[in-house]
Every structure is written in structure tokens, then in C-alpha cells.
Amino acid sequence: MDRILISACLIGWPVRYDGAAKTAHHPLLEQWAEEGRLVPLCPETMAGMTTPRAAAEIAAGASAEDVLAGRGRLVDAEGGDPTAAFVEGARLSVAMARVRRARFALMTEGSPSCGTTLIADGTFSGKKRFGEGVAARALRDAGVEVFALDDIEALSRRLDTAD
Numbered sequence: 365m366d367r368i369l370i371s372a373c374l375i376g377w378p379v380r381y382d383g384a385a386k387t388a389h390h391p392l393l394e395q396w397a398e399e400g401r402l403v404p405l406c407p408e409t410m411a412g413m414t415t416p417r418a419a420a421e422i423a424a425g426a427s428a429e430d431v432l433a434g435r436g437r438l439v440d441a442e443g444g445d446p447t448a449a450f451v452e453g454a455r456l457s458v459a460m461a462r463v464r465r466a467r468f469a470l471m472t473e474g475s476p477s478c479g480t481t482l483i484a485d486g487t488f489s490g491k492k493r494f495g496e497g498v499a500a501r502a503l504r505d506a507g508v509e510v511f512a513l514d515d516i517e518a519l520s521r522r523l524d525t526a527d
């Protein structure tokens with residue numbers, strides 16, 4: 365049975381930067397939890413970041429790919445540079461996918477680590493832009509198929525056809 369990495373905040377872990385969760389409710393999540401498929405991960409806390417922590421965004425003009433290649437960085441709301449921790453969280457996420465043999469991931473949209481198609485614009489204005497979080501990009505580079513919560517039905521269909 366295929367395992368699914370899941371952003372821990374989606375299943376109620378209070379690990380977001382503000383100390384909250386982002387709990388999702390969906391029958392498929394309940395089913396997959398009962399089946400033991402879900403493997404929770406939080407790239408940021410796995411990398412040793414505290415909760416709560418300063419909000420962080422991938423700097424304007426940079427992509428997750430840039431960050432992983434050492435060409436881009438993250439900034440936090442207090443003027444810090446948490447780039448190294450985000451890269452470490454991405455590395456640990458890939459390691460977890462390998463150890464747990466997870467080929468799929470369901471992640472939190474908009475996050476600088478877990479975003480799948482949308483991230484903040486890097487100016488702390490609340491605006492979004494197209495892009496991926498650093499861990500989501502690293503997982504995709506490692507061959508993991510990453511889905512957003514809004515695409516949970518697509519993930520279910522994909523699981524039905526996976527070898």
C-alpha cells in the first residue's frame with residue numbers, strides 16, 4: 365500500500381509558525397489514516413525551527429529551485445535569514461520519503477516549505493505568486509508526486525492507478 369507524506373499541520377499538529385494547526389477534514393484523510401498510509405512531516409520543525417517562529421517567505425524574485433541551488437534565499441519577518449534551516453528541512457523531507465518509501469505527498473498550499481503551486485510573494489504583503497515551497501520542490505526532484513489539499517481527489521485517483 366502506498367504511503368503518503370502529509371504536512372503535519374493538515375492533520376492537527378500545532379507546528380505552524382504562529383503555533384497553530386491548519387487541520388483539514390476530508391473522508392479520504394480519515395480513510396488513509398485508518399489504513400495507516402499517512403506519514404506526517406513538518407520540514408521546518410524537523411530542521412530544528414521553533415514553534416512559534418518568525419514568518420518566513422522565499423525572497424521576491426527567487427524560486428525554491430534557486431534556494432536549493434544556493435542562488436536564492438528566504439527572509440523572515442524579523443529581518444533574519446532562515447535559508448539554511450529551510451534547505452535542511454527539504455533534505456530531511458527527502459530522507460523521510462526514502463526511509464518510509466513514500467512516493468506521494470499531500471502538502472499545505474502557500475507555505476515556503478510545503479507550497480505546491482503557490483507561495484507568498486516575498487514582501488510580507490499577504491499576496492501570493494506562483495511557486496513551490498522548498499521541501500515540495502526537493503521532494504519532486506526526488507521523484508515524489510506532490511499534491512495540494514485541494515487536489516486530494518486527484519491524489520486518490522492516482523493511488524488507484526499506481527503500480
Ligand code: SF4
Binds near residue numbers: 371472
Ligand atoms: S512546514 Fe509544512 S508542515 Fe510544517 S507548519 Fe509549515 S506548512 Fe505545515
